[in-house]
Amino acid sequence: MGKKSFQKIASTIRSHKKIFLAILIVFIITGSLISFLLINRYVVPADYDVSLSEPIYTSSNIPIGVAVEPYKLKSSENYKTLATTHFNSFTPENVMKMGPIHPQEGEYNWEDADFLVEYAENNSMQIHGHCLVWHEQLPDWMENYDGTSQDWKNMLKLHIQTVVNRYKDNITSWDVVNEAFLSHDYRDTIWYEHIGADYIKYAFQWAHEADPDASLYYNDFSLCTNIPKLDFTVEKLGELIGEGVPIHGLGFQAHLTSQSFKYDIIVDAINKVNQLGIDIRVSELDISMNLLGCYQKYTDYICKKQQEFYSDVVRAFSKADSLTGITLWGIHDAGSWIRYFRGLDWPLLFDEEFNPKPCALSFQEALIQYT
Incomplete structure (x- = not known):
């Protein structure tokens, strides 16, 4: 120039x-x-000092539950205190899944499940059973089972009815089938492969035979965010209910993220399920704030956003014609499955030190207002 x-x-x-x-x-x-x-x-870390004047569950007319592990109830006083103070319903996070409870053919491991049931009863808490049929966490003998389609049906029926019968006086609701659908089709699981799509129908019928008084749920993820999957789920559940299959409710796992959370989409999903005339449970609630791994600390910004999300999720699910419970999938951030599988995150109501976060207060306030 x-x-x-x-x-x-x-x-x-x-x-x-x-x-x-x-x-x-x-x-x-x-x-x-x-x-x-x-x-x-x-960068700016969240700075909070939250006090919950009343137990969280007392703010609602529906059960407010939490997924728990027996070994944590035994080993951590802080964990045990929060679980029994703020919640009035337990869901076993793992110990009633097929692998842990039925490790060998003809042999059941009742120890942890029995402990949890007894602990809940001693503390005047409900138990929601989870889960009778899933394609994950299977024992080796099931994965390698050799038999005809009828043999597979007999094996699955025996498992379901043995477990339900043992706890029919203690457990009043069950996740019978877990995660059987994709967006436009059935998930290709070991049960689908060997029995066919009717394994879902059979599972509910067998559970109902074992305990006619239990409420039976289908449970799945992404129903708040994946519209094609929700539509397929509603379609198939509607067909089964129309055939007289005893499906009493749908569990929305609600593993939400800050990226996927859309209030209007959740409400639309609930309205579609309302048309089936069945109960709705929020069965596995947590809200991931660091899905993309952008944050190295729990900042003031994500703290405030999480407060909004926990309030809005209660507000959204209050649109259910019959909301039968909300269950958090874990007690505190450090123990969340998300940290184990994805990395650093803060998805729950209590922090690493078992202190209530601001979202615990907003969640409680929303329960008071909407439930």
Whole structure:
């Protein structure tokens, strides 16, 4: 660029110096504002001192539950205190799944499940059974089972009815079948492969035979966010209910994320299920705030967003014609399955030190207002 060009630019700036000064000021302010927002979002840690004056469950007319592990109830006083103080319903996180409870053909491991049932009864708490049929956490002998389709049906029936019969005086509701559907089809599981789609129908019928008084649920994930999957689920459940299959409710797992949380979509999903005339449970609630791994600490920004989300999820599910419970999938952030499988996150109501987070208070306030 030559001397004349510089002189021309300088002359232009002198002629319009007020405009250029204004632009410079805006640039500085905007840049500072962006920097402030970025710092607040990613750097400034959440600073809170929350006190819950009453147990969370007392704020609602429906059961407010939590998924628990017996070994944690035995080993952690803080864990046990929160579980029994703030919740009035337990869901076994793992110990009633097929692998843990039925490790060998013809042999059942009742120890942990019995402990949990007895512990709940001693503390005047309900138990929601989870889960009778799933394609994950299977014992080796089931995965390698060799037999005809009828043999597979006999094996599955025996498992379901043995477990339900043992706890028919203690457990009043069950997740019977877990995660059987995809967006437009049945999930290709070991049960689908060897028995066919009717394994779902049989499972509910067999559970109902074992305990006619129990409420029986189908349970699945992404029903709040994946519209095609929700529609397929509603379609298939509607067909089964129309055939007289004893399906009493649908469990929305509600493993939500800050990226996927959309209040209106959740309400639309609930309205579709309402048309089936069955109960709705929020069966496995947590709200991931760090799915993409952008945060290294629980910041003020995500703390406030999480407060909004926990309030809105209660508000959304209050649209259910028959909401029969809300269960958190874990007690505190450090023990969440999300940290184990995905990495650093803060999805639950209590922090690493077992202290209530602001979202615990917003959740409780929403329960008071909407349930």
